[in-house]
Amino acid sequence: MRLGAVARKEWIQLRRDVRSMILAFVLPMFLLLFFGYAIRWDIRDIPLAVLDQDGSPQSRELVEAFEASGYFSVKERPGAAREVADLLARGTVRAALIIPPGFAVDLAAAAGSGGEAGGAAGTDRSAPVQLLLDGSDANTATISLGYADAIVARYSSRVLLQGREVVLPVRAEPRVWYNPTLESANMIVPALVAVIMSIIAAMLTALTISREWERGTMEQLASTPVHRLEVVLGKLIPYLGIGAVDVSIAVAAGILVFGVPFRGSVLLLGALTLLFLIGALGVGMFISATLKSQVLATQAAIVATYLPALLLSGFLFDIASMPVVLRGITYIVPARYYVAVTRGIFLKGVGADVLWVQGLFMALFAAVGLGLATRMFRKEIG
Amino acid sequence: MRADPARVHELTRRFGDFTAVDRVTFAVRHGEIFGFLGPNGAGKTTTIKMLTGLLRPTQGEGWVDGLDIGRQPDLIRRRIGYMSQRFSLYPDLRVDENIALFAGLYGIAGARFDDRRSWVLAMAGLLGRERSLTGELPLGFKQRLALGCAVLHEPPILFLDEPTSGVDPVARRAFWDLIDSLASAGTTVLVTTHYMEEAEYCHRLALMNRGRLIALDTPAALKTRLEHPIFEVRTDRPPVAVEALRGAAGVVDAALFGRAVHVVVEDETTARSRIPEVLAARACAFHGMRRVPPALEDVFVWLVRREGGAVEG
Structure with missing residues (x-):
């Protein structure tokens, strides 16, 4: 009954507080749409400069192969090597393909020698082309390099085989599970729900106890028989x-707006979400009860949740490839467990048999969070 | 035999090096209005907070309704009502929502709730304004509503910490009528104040200064403690006059009293000739003097000085 009285009054206050309502409903949706559209790892139409110093049918064929792949798009055709450097420096293009004079000749020679079995007596030369990449964005550069390698390799084998059918000794048959088209939205959106809710939950509750201290209402509350756990x-x-x-809306938006598949159990997601939220809300309450000031508590809540949830949850960076110390820290970031839960349920459709570990850690976190909040929430008034 | 509503023995509270309450001992009787009078920082609020379980004593012991304040604060909270110095109902809740909240916290439901709710609304003069936001009410109404919420569960003991600070004298008078009627109905009231005229309404007064309890008696008895005659002296420069008179022969003490100066003297006859002389020596205009009955403030100032302390605040 006392618990109900506190919950009811808190709800009424929340409902009347515009700031809290914006924080509760507008901000999470804004963040979801903002991050959901802004973060993209799929790379297409990389702007490419082509300097074709050979001008042969073969060199034009190679350039066409780049364009036909869809990964590159020829933006510039400079006349000299100097201009290429300038284009890269200005960022007009991210990559440059330089085909030296004599490419067609070298290609014919290489194809000829490769055609002879063993190739022992051949000229042992392949036809070099130069690919310049803008390494200031290492991520895009690495991916561009991968695409370029694949395009060149395919072109090479086509030249080499000259239409003949050959069975290669080894052939990898890749199939990507869980996210077959490698859509980055599928990876980002489920994890984004976890990151956003970490921040929102802590920010919402950061205000709740500190506000009572600032307004002096805590004193009246503390003089009643209400137990601090009930508060x-x-x-x-x-x-x-x-x-x-919030989570329901975000999940619905993930499916309907971003087209992310949902393969697991709604019930399991619901149960694990509650566990996660209790822990995340507990963090905010602990901060609120400790700092007793709305401004300080809000700032501390942002610092304590935003960066860890963004960087250490596995959302942006793979936890397994982090240095040991950082990997250790991720264990106390609740978003880490919830990212695994949302990705697991959305994309892999895994069940409680896999996610019980995350559930256990989140339950532990919820218990510790609430315990600390209750402990810090002393009824003693200075 | 029923336990005293409140009783403390050598109660002490320190904050670091600062002793807010220093070895205070007293017992409160059933149904009385027990006042704590003293300037800011005298230790009145700290004493009340220890009795209500909001602060733990550093030393000494205390009992409220026979319950130990150090060990049974949770039980004590069911038996008391408390109204803090700051207005501390929820300003963003409506009047009836605040009443419902405290009813919930005190476990009042059903017919008793309806009954108490009507009582509080009538007492606070808020019938028909149940749906007003509490924060938008005039201060006098807020304070009566806060009192109503504090006694919603009809506690035998009520603690009021400067309940009338900031309201006009008329509203203050009305508030004290409420306190009086609660006391007549059997509630024991412990109240702090720094208004001298409010102190007169108390049945007994504990005078506090710098954490010490310097006197405890009825207002009338306290006034008889000052055996010396008192003169009210009117002058153009009261602060200078006070300074001049304090060292003068035959003067026990001098203090500002409103716009005038109150002078405690050894002997009435000599004082009548000495006082104008002292003022003249310091070039203060003498606008007249008359003997006055001692006010509580005179007693208070005199007791503090006799203890060798200064009045703070």
């Missing part, structure tokens, strides 16, 4: 409801 849990209930609504 913490009573305050938790409305925020848990808001969090659940």
Whole structure:
């Protein structure tokens, strides 16, 4: 009954507080759409400069192969090597393909020698082309290089085989599971739900106890028979409801707006979401009860959740390839577990048999978070 | 035999090096209005906070309704009502929402809730304004509503920490009528104030200064403690006059009292001739003097000085 009274009053206050309502419903949707559209790892139409110093049918064929792939798009055709450097420096193009004079001749020679079995007596020369990449964006450069390699290799084998049928000794048959088209939205959106809710949950509850201290209402509350656990849990209930609504909307948006597949169990996602939210809300309450100032608590909540959730949750960077120390820190970032949960349920359709580990860690986190919040929430008034 | 509503023994609270309450001992009787009078920083609020379980004592012991304040604060909270110095209802809740909240916290439901709710609304003069936002009410109404919420569960003991600070004298008078009627109905009231005229409404007064309890008695008895005659002296420069008179022969003490100066003297006859002389020596205009009955403030100032302390605040 006392718990209900606290929960009811907290809900009424929340409903009347425009700032909290924006934080609760507008900000998460904004962040989801913003990040969902802004972060893209798929790379297409990389602007390419082509300097064809050979001008042969073969060199034109190679350039066509680049364009036909869809990964590159020829933006510039400079006349000299000097201009290529300039184009890269200005960022007009991300890559440059330079085909030296004599390419067609070298190609014919290489094809000829490669055609003879063993190729022992041949000229042992391949036809070099130069690919310049803008390494200031290492990620795009690496991916561009991969695409370029593949295009050149295919072109080479076509020249080499000259239409003949050959069975290669080894052939890899790749199939990408869970995200067959390698859509980055499929990877980003489910994890984004986890990152956004970490931040929103902590920011929402960061205000709740510090506001009572600032307004002096804590003193009146503390003089009643209400137990501090009842205050913490009573305050938790409305925020848990808001969090659940947020996650539902975000999941729906992920499926309907971003076209992310949902393969797992809604019920399991719901249960694990509640566990996660209790922990994330508990963090905010702990900060709020400790700092007793709305401004300080909000700032601390952002610092404590935003960067860890973004960088250490596995959202942007793979946890397995982090240095040991950082990997250790990720264990106390609740978003880490929830990222695994959302990706697992959305994309892999895994069940409780796999995700119980994450569930256990999140339950532990929820218990510790609420425990600390209750502990810090002393009824003693200075 | 029923336990005293409140009783403390050598109660002490320190904040670091600062001793806010220093070895205070007293017992409160059933149904009385027990006042704590003293300037800011005298330790009144800290004493009340220890009794209500909001602060733990550093040393000493205390009981509220027979319950130990150090060990049973949760049980005490069911037996008391408390109204803090700052207005501390929720300003963003409506009047009836605040009442419902405190009813919930005190476990009041059903017919009793309806009954108490009507009582509070009538007492605070808020019938028909149940749906007003509490923060938008005039201060006098807010304070009566806060009092209503504090006694919603009809506690036998009520603690009020400067309940009337900031309201006009008329609203203050109305508030004290409420306190009076609660006390007549059997509630024991412990109240802090720094208004001298409010102190007169208390049945007994604990005078506090710098954490010490310097006197405890009825207002009337406290006034008889000052055996010396008192004169009210009117002058153009009261602060200078006070300074001049304090060292003068035959003067026990001098203090500002509103726009005038109150002078405690050894002997009435000599004082009548000495005081104008002292003022003249310091070039203060003498606008007249008359003997006045001691006010609580005179007693308070005199007791503090006799203890060798200064009045703070």
